[in-house]
Amino acid sequence: MKNWSFTIIALVIGFMIAIQFQTVQEPVIRDTRDEWQLREDLLKEKELQSKLIKEIQSNEEKIAMYETERAQGKEQVLRETLEELKMEAGLTPITGPGIILTVEPDFAEIVLGQPVVSVSPELLQRLLNELNKYEAKYISIDGNRIINTTTIRDINNETTIDGQPITEIPFEVKVITENMTKAGKLHNRMQVSKSVEEFFIDNLRVKVSNPIQEVTIPAYENKIQVRFMEPIKADKGGS
Amino acid sequence: MWLPFMGLVIGIFLGLLTEIRIPEEYSNYLSIAVLAALDTLFGGIRAQLQNIYDEKVFVSGFFFNIILAASLAFLGVHLGVDLYLAAVFAFGVRLFQNIAVIRRLLLTKWSNKQEKIEKN
Numbered sequence: 001m002k003n004w005s006f007t008i009i010a011l012v013i014g015f016m017i018a019i020q021f022q023t024v025q026e027p028v029i030r031d032t033r034d035e036w037q038l039r040e041d042l043l044k045e046k047e048l049q050s051k052l053i054k055e056i057q058s059n060e061e062k063i064a065m066y067e068t069e070r071a072q073g074k075e076q077v078l079r080e081t082l083e084e085l086k087m088e089a090g091l092t093p094i095t096g097p098g099i100i101l102t103v104e105p106d107f108a109e110i111v112l113g114q115p116v117v118s119v120s121p122e123l124l125q126r127l128l129n130e131l132n133k134y135e136a137k138y139i140s141i142d143g144n145r146i147i148n149t150t151t152i153r154d155i156n157n158e159t160t161i162d163g164q165p166i167t168e169i170p171f172e173v174k175v176i177t178e179n180m181t182k183a184g185k186l187h188n189r190m191q192v193s194k195s196v197e198e199f200f201i202d203n204l205r206v207k208v209s210n211p212i213q214e215v216t217i218p219a220y221e222n223k224i225q226v227r228f229m230e231p232i233k234a235d236k237g238g239s
Numbered sequence: 240m241w242l243p244f245m246g247l248v249i250g251i252f253l254g255l256l257t258e259i260r261i262p263e264e265y266s267n268y269l270s271i272a273v274l275a276a277l278d279t280l281f282g283g284i285r286a287q288l289q290n291i292y293d294e295k296v297f298v299s300g301f302f303f304n305i306i307l308a309a310s311l312a313f314l315g316v317h318l319g320v321d322l323y324l325a326a327v328f329a330f331g332v333r334l335f336q337n338i339a340v341i342r343r344l345l346l347t348k349w350s351n352k353q354e355k356i357e358k359n
Contacts, residue, residue: 006246011250014250016269017254017273019259021254
């Protein structure tokens with residue numbers, strides 16, 4: 001009696017071994033098709049291919065349709081507005097017509113023995129005011145974008161812009177204006193500007209470049225902190 | 240004694256006749272299950288030779304070992320660790336030990352018989 005279970009289990013084991021053996025010993029199927037059969041198979045595959053290509057085309061058409069739908073939607077308008085606001089706030093790099101002012105040491109003065117220390121923040125502030133007065137749109141000093149909340153201060157005898165010290169002289173002040181004519185005007189005005197002349201006090205000289213078609217100003221790198229502004233909460237039942 | 244052996248032969252015969260093939264992904268599980276089954280089989284033979292055979296232990300061991308081995312392999316595949324190697328190792332070692340014990344038992348039986356024949 002006890003042998004029965006043993007026998008059944010042996011049977012199951014035999015069965016499993018046989019199946020495993022068959023699975024591992026996958027017979028090699030020889031390719032015995034002749035030329036015409038091969039041609040037929042090729043034709044079938046080509047039909048499949050053209051079908052698939054058609055499918056891809058229709059899918060791509062659908063994608064294009066969705067894209068146009070999306071572009072015309074409200075979301076896109078919002079997105080564009082956001083992008084405009086970002087540009088206004090100075091969070092995107094900008095390329096446009098403008099001029100480049102290069103502040104460099106005046107070697108004629110250095111010979112006299114006075115070392116060039118640095119450019120004072122007051123001078124830069126004055127220059128900025130003047131540039132803004134003459135319709136500069138976007139300004140960067142030494143690669144630092146100037147935005148509404150930019151601070152120009154003296155920290156430990158180093159002039160800093162938003163905490164970034166200006167260490168190297170010469171440095172460049174890049175200015176972008178609305179168009180080439182305005183860039184030309186700005187150029188002319190800076191040639192005779194009073195603030196530029198005042199750089200001589202610090203033994204510096206400002207070289208004003210001719211209007212350039214493409215000046216690139218980097219984006220503002222730090223985070224803009226809004227400390228005292230809050231959005232207005234709409235009242236109930238009205239705005 | 241010959242009945243289990245007959246069962247094994249019939250099982251293999253049936254398996255070859257049915258032409259069942261397991262998909263590639265699962266052949267791993269089947270191989271480990273076969274190993275576990277073989278281990279149980281030889282364990283059973285040894286137990287019978289040592290006269291400590293218990294049907295409940297044998298049958299439960301058969302199914303439990305197979306399920307354990309397959310689930311270890313399954314877990315290994317899903318964890319990315321080749322856990323089935325643990326099962327292969329464990330069952331392989333036990334297989335060898337069992338076969339060694341069976342061989343010794345058979346040898347002592349055989350030599351006992353020889354002695355008896357000589358005495359007679």
